[in-house]
Amino acid sequence: MFAWLKHKTELQKLQYSYCKLMKSAYKTALTDKNKSDQLHIKATEILNQIKKIESQSQSV
Numbered sequence: 115m116f117a118w119l120k121h122k123t124e125l126q127k128l129q130y131s132y133c134k135l136m137k138s139a140y141k142t143a144l145t146d147k148n149k150s151d152q153l154h155i156k157a158t159e160i161l162n163q164i165k166k167i168e169s170q171s172q173s174v
Contacts, residue, residue: 124167125167125168125171128163128164128167131160132160132161132164135154135156135157135160136153136154136157138153139151139153139154139157
C-alpha cells in the first residue's frame with residue numbers, strides 16, 4: 115500500500131536508468147543511429163557501475 119514511501123537503493127536506481135536508456139536507444143536506432151550509439155554508450159557505463167556494485171555486495 116505504501117510502496118511509494120520505500121526508498122530505492124542505488125542499485126535499483128541504476129537498473130532503472132539502464133533499462134530506460136536501453137529502451138530509448140532501441141527506439142532512436144530506427145531514426146538516428148549516432149544518437150542511439152551515444153545512448154548505448156551511456157547505458158554501458160551504467161551497466162559497468164551495476165556490475166561493480168553487485169560484485170562488492172557479493173564479496174561482503
